[in-house]
Amino acid sequence: MSFSPMELMICCAARELDDGKTVAVGTGLPCAAAMLAQRTHAPNLVIMFEAGGVAPQLPTMPVSVGDSTTFHRAVLATSMADVMQFCQRGMVDYTFLSGAQIDPFGNLNSTVIGPHAKPKVRLPGSGGANDLASFCWRTLIVMKHDAKKFVEKLDFLTTPGYLTGSGAREAAGLPLHTGPHRVITDLCVLDFVPDTKRMRVKSLHPGKTLDQVRAATGFALEACDPLGTTVEPNAEQLHILRTEVDPGRYILGRAG
Template identity: 50%
Template sequence: MKKNDYNEMELMICVASRIFEDGVSVSVGTGVPCAAVALAQKLYVPNILIVFEVGGIAPLLPSMPISVGDSNTIHKAIQTVSMPEIMEMLQKGLIDYCFLGGAQIDMYGNINSTVIGNHDKPTVRFTGSGGAHDFASMAWKTIIVAPQSIRRFTNKIDYITTPGYLSGPSSREKAGLFSNTGPYKVITNMAVMGFDEKTKRMKLESIHPGYTIDDIVRNTGFELIIENVKQTEPPTEQELKILREEIDPLRIVIGREAK
């Protein structure tokens, strides 16, 4: 597919949908994460176990819910519970992946979704953690989805709402979090990043069509590890057809700009 055949939101969703192994459990909210797992379920991993924070477990998503309380979140689900039971699944280590976004992200995958500026007198106050802190602390792998900009990808994060690798190797464990957990992938409108196994720093893995390494560097406020960078595969015709006609025909998500 050519770049003009799809928009950046569709690209991010399609790229995210290819990450999962069949049979894994994934906690999702609305927006890009939900569209991505719905596409993954329909096209790549039919046995994916989708979990919604408010209680839907393993629905077969007919289309993308507009909220975590939408009836689609329990369509043909194996169980409907309440939020404490979902949090217990996390505590028991039963959630493989979680999806998160944020206003600021640093090189270790720490996320700020609380304030910009001083905590007591902020320039901007956001909605806060919700369940983001819990999911990133206890799910095995965290996927971060966010538009790429130097203001968002910063080395001067104002507040850590959600822990990534904190200050580097072993810091999660020293803080009392589960070992072998943490940020896994960062998907933006420009690239896919992972994390270096030794240093726990963010590293560039693939660049989306139409962008260059210089574009990524200019829109990142910290030094990325750059080695063995690949080219991201663009959306396929089949991915776009399912995404546009079945998952988000009203263009609730794919009609937005990746800002």
């Protein structure tokens, strides 16, 4: 079956979510991935929304984190403060983030492009991203692969990845065994070298090449050996995505 880059990215993200775990999501691709995971291999996945919905049974794709559907048949309807507290207590296994820039160690910038005192572009800032990336066990980063986004040095460090490399998170006081887990783009899936915590290519999406990925990256990029090929979405996943998760094509209608 044919599929779009967006559908492939959603399926990649869904496969990272294990049954019986907890995931803090926003709307868009992260929510679609969590809904798909629940409807396939992870029926006991607990979804949390920043606005306070915990373990809802989502009937449709919510349009915001405060949409009433994020509280539909939920176990708990609480507040942002409580969801962040759950995160700080180590109760959240996964979160999804993105940003305007990412560096080789998975640090993110969502604050400014250019000098902080006089930026070219002022962005929304951290929101809850810093808390989530600091304390959730595994951070999944989803973004378009572009050399302007994948940079050697951030214009501003909004959200910590592995900071300067192995041991740096722990030295800064962040919990052991937390940090970026995967980076999912429209070209490939990336992970981090265990010893150095530097980003590398784990698998190429069908039809993509390592040269394409490296040309779209603003820093030197290693690859796993052997280098994998990303598993394509299957017919069941695509059917669920198109008919149950996002029949209105709010997300699927976007480019990858």
